[in-house]
Amino acid sequence: MAQRVFTQPFCVAGAIIEKNGKILLVKESGEKRADAGKWNQPGGWIDVGEDPLVAVKREVAEETGYEFTPTHIVGIYSLVRDDLTQIYGGDTPHAIKIIYTGTLSDKPVRELESDVSSVEGFTQDQIEKMGAALRDVDIIQEVKDYYAGQRFPLDIINHTIQK
Secondary structure, eight states: OOOOOOSSOEEEEEEOOEETTEEEEEEEOOTTSTTTTOEEOSEEEOOTTOOHHHHHHHHHHHHHSSOEEEEEEEEEEEEEOGGGTTTTTTOOOEEEEEEEEEEEOSSOOSOOOTTEEEEEEEOHHHHHTOGGGBSOTHHHHHHHHHHTTOOBOGGGSOOOOOO
16 A cells, blocks of 8 residues: 555545445544544545546445445545644645445445444434544535435546546
């Protein structure tokens, strides 16, 4: 994996996924990670050159074990994590998050990655009350936007590699 630095904004592909009437969240693991033990939407960094649509499929599979088929984009969110500035030597993480929604396969297709300890479903009300148990506070707005029916077509993002 490439070294991650926080001197500039970075891009994340994530998903708000409803299953059995609840939103799936993943619990972060890893003793040395700043957000260990917190709940997050499935997602992660978009690798350099990677199509964001491919990235969200990969990240959801890694973090939930299920194959993900994106159907829409819920929104694009900008999150500045001032709370982590001291942890990262004075650099402030600033993520631009493309949040998708879609469907999951009926059965898991792989094991969870080691940076996730569990996957659970939560109601909107439960998520809104999680506070500091959430990795990113914007998850509350993402879920509100999802339940408000906010949807954008996948083709609003055009991925191009110039050779």
